[in-house]
Amino acid sequence: MNAHEIDYEIHGDDMQFVEVELDPEESVVAEAGGMMMMDSGIDMETIFGDGGGATKGLFGKLMGAGKRVLTGESLFMTVFTNIGHGKKKVSFAAPYPGKIIPMDLDELGGKIVCQKDSFLCAAKGVSIGIDFQKKLGTGFFGGEGFIMQKLEGDGLAFLHAGGTIIRKDLQPGEVLKVDTGCLVAMTRDVDYNIEYVGKVKTALFGGEGLFFATLKGPGSVWVQSLPFSRLAERVLVNATVPGKKRDEGGILGGLGDLFGDR
Template structure:
């Protein structure tokens, strides 16, 4: 195994965090800002790229791939520098689920949405997966670029709401909302399908396109994409056309009258 072997425990239900147990000299990597807490004796180090490359050019290339996906050039490494087991915890950025994925059991690679990666054992490579089909790139919800996680260790991804893993047999196909795709194994065929029927497309409320996924392989689907959550929050903000103001307040209507609204 090239990756560090780490143990973990996930806490919580909707606002989860993962606690990783590190043996001496074991390291976990995480996105900047994911840290929740850590024991004394763990050394924190900012690294260029994801830490899986060696040499200056390898590190530069790895950092460049992260820049293309919209992520920071740097990640943070957490290493246990003392004797005995130590713990470090990473929190989910918004309500949802943290899913552990053992890459050694998934063919050494998964493809996921750009903001799904949370943390991993050191040695996991965080790279770029380009969509080769024009329609998928334009209308697939994630654009032409998705994240690629490679290695043979544990990685943790996060998505909104509840997550479901769907195992597809050879030739089996499912259609999902383009924003609900979290991750998939590389052997899954990913295409975009236009919603049939003008009336359904314009007034159905489900958008103009479906993501069509065909097996064999595994697919992870989320019930609440962050874009949908953000859209609902924004539409309910005061001052936004159609938004709410002083919701639940008996005096809300009086304040609106005084303000001339």
């Protein structure tokens, strides 16, 4: 094992957090600002780069940090190390309602490709980098952009996504079509492409967008029921107008605003 062997427990239902148990000298790496609580005896150190182990030289560190900038993440990550005696615990909270997914990279072929904002934390030794989508169509219309994150190594990593998460194991040649925003992660052998919905009327008035993702096996795919972008859009659309309270139980619903007091 190159990555540290950590133990964990996931608490909660819709607003989850993961509690990681560290033996002496074991470490876990997380996004800056993701920590919820920790025991005394745990040292917290901010590092420059992607946190994938010891990076040699200034150029290597700059390359790692530059990759994280491309995915929209912070230049820095935080390493939590048990420097005390006995087992210590540190917890990391999900940023919005959904589920935390534990990923054992050793059992998943050593690599996972995922949404650029889904990573929560991982055992030290797991490399957090970028994965370029080689096909321009996938990059421009894939919902998650031309760049996705990749997690490589043989340790545990934890992802977070919205709503309910389902894992689909695809057989060789089996194809799954997914809304582009609902794709959370996939194993390294899954062929990921973007397909036009095919019908102009469906594209314009169907409400599902112009493109969807086609995922071809073999491999495993994780799909979320509620992308954060969809949740945020619904919140904005239904936000209460300042100084005015909407009656959610009204017969007219949203149309009531058109006939309300002027």
